[in-house]
Amino acid sequence: MAGFWGRRRREEEALAAQDADLARRAEQALVAADERIRTTSDELAFAQAELGDSLTADLKAALDAVRLHLREAFQLHQLNHDEIPDTVEELRTRNARIAQLCEWAESLLDEKTGTLAETIAKVRRAPEVTAQVRRDAEALGARIPQARDTIARLSSRYSETAMRRIASSGDEAEQLIAFATHGADVSERRRAAKQNEEANLALETATEAVRRAGAMLDAVEDFEIQALRAESTLANVVADSRGDIVAARNAPQTPEVTAAAAALEAALGALAPTGTPNDPFAELTRLRAANSALDDAIAKAQYRMQHPLPSxxxxxxxxxxxxxxxxxxxxxxxxxxxxxxxxxxxxxxxxxxxxxxxxxxxxxxxxxxxxxxxxxxxxxxxxxxxxxxxxxxxxxRPQQQPWGGDGWGGGGRRSGGGGDIVSGVLGGLVIGSILDGIFD
Structure with missing residues (x-):
């Protein structure tokens, strides 16, 4: 009995220590959250002066929400220290709620001030980014004449369908460069007018326009390399296809093989004559598809020959x-x-x-x-x-016994034999007392 009361006293002491620690953490969290509100309010004032109200609206709304909920935390703390006695459970519940509210406030302010810090950094870097946009636009503009010369030269070698992917790249890149320069000008004017949100948007648009213009000019230079690779691959596929057509003559002559061989021959015949503009990309795609179809048809026919279809x-x-x-x-x-x-x-x-x-x-x-x-x-x-x-x-199946023999116990009860056989055969149809009645 003494051991029981000793263990219970230790449990009560441990719980009291936990409650005291919770109360201490709640007070510390309340002080830290209140101080965080004051610090963040100062940061908001500086940010509003630099960025304006539109870019700082989220932080302001977060501060208003935190102030509202922290009032609840102060009220709970006041209840813990008024003249009305409180139970241990009431104190524990209030302190837990205070800690929860303060933790939420700190987390929300961390999120919003982090986002605002990124915005401030972006605004402060705006002059540097604008200058980079202008430099990139100038460098890309110098590449446009070369891109147009490349397009003109390649147009004599490749068909209109092949050139369609880059034919207008020079003109489109020139328009994007002009748009990027205009966006940089707009960004500077909006920033001078303290319209930082519009200034950021204009600058982001200008940066994207420069990126797209560069990608278009790079595509013109890459096109020639890709086309030469396609022509080289096309020559290999042509040689492979002609060999496949010869091999198809020795394959089982199913309708599928015949049709696939004819389609491959038609694809070979549709290739542009040597020395005329062609589209190596489209020709390679069509020839590969026809070649693969013939390979599949031959493989299927050979499989069917080795594994005849059952009737x-x-x-x-x-x-x-x-x-x-x-x-x-x-x-x-x-x-x-x-x-x-x-x-x-x-x-x-x-x-x-x-x-x-x-x-x-x-x-x-x-x-x-x-x-x-x-x-x-x-x-x-x-x-x-x-x-x-x-x-x-x-x-x-039980050991077979004669009816009424040693398989039956006294008083007409079953101990094996015929009764169990019938039970197994009938399963759930005849059960329990019904069987007992039959064999009684």
Whole structure:
């Protein structure tokens, strides 16, 4: 008994220490949050003077919300120290709420002041960014004549469809550069007018315009390299395709192989004559597709030659065999339900599920192999269900005893023999006292 009271006293002392620590943390958090509000208010005033009201609106709204909720925290702290006695539970609940409110306030102010710091840094870097935009625009403008000369030179070698991706790149890049310069001017004027939000937007737009103009001019230079690579690859694919057409003559002559070979020959015949403008990208795409189609058709024909498609009769015979085995398994399990375990029942259920889908797959050639495989799987599962069911019956069948012999205990009660056999056969149809009455 002394040990019980000693343990309880230690638990009470530990809980009192926790409450005291919570009260101390609540007071410290309240002081820190109040001081944070005052500091952030000063930061907001400086930011409003530099950025204006629009870019500082989020921080102002956060400060207003924090002040509102911190009033609740001060009220709870006052209740802890008024003249009205409080229970331990009341003090604990208030201090936990104070700590929660102060933690939320600190977190919200951290988020908003961090965002505002990024905005301030962006505004302060604006002159540097504007100068960089002007330098980039000037450098890109100097590349435009060279880009136009490249486009003109390549237009004599490649077709209009190939050149479509870069034909207007020079003009579009020139327009983007002019827009970027104009955006930089607008940004400077808006910043001088203390309209920092509009100034930032204009500067971001100018920066994006310069980036896009540079990407367009780079694409003109890259186009020639990509086109030369496409031409080299096209020559290899042409040689490979001609070899595939020859190989197709020795492949099984199915309709698919014949059609695919004809399509590949047509794609080869549609190539632009040597020395005329062409589109190596489009030609390579078409030729690759036709080449792959012929490869697939030959592979399918060779597979079919090695694995002939089963006839409808073969599948139907397999399905008939599966149905016979299903019938035997189904009858055995239905007749001995009381003894059949989960394994046999599961095999039978899976076989019946697969059996439902087989008829719809027999007529179509694409699914006939699957139909034969499914029919064989049904037969296998039915056979397994039959074997498992027989195993369950053999393991559960009691030692046979004559009716009324030693298998019956005194007072007409069953101890084995015929009663248990009937119980296993009938399963849930005849149970408990009914069986007892029969054998009594």
């Amino acid at each position: 409808v009769e073969q599948v139907q015979h397999a399905l008939d065999d599966a149905d016979r085995q299903l019938g035997v398994a189904r009858g055995l399990i239905a007749g001995h339900r009381g003894w059949i375990g989960a394994d046999a029942r599961t095999r039978l259920a899976e076989a019946e599920r697969l059996r439902v889908d087989v008829p719809g797959m027999i007529s179509a050639e694409d699914t006939r192999e699957q139909a034969l495989s499914s029919a064989r799987r049904v037969a296998q599962l039915a056979s397994e269900a039959l074997q498992l069911a027989q195993r369950d019956i053999d393991s559960s």
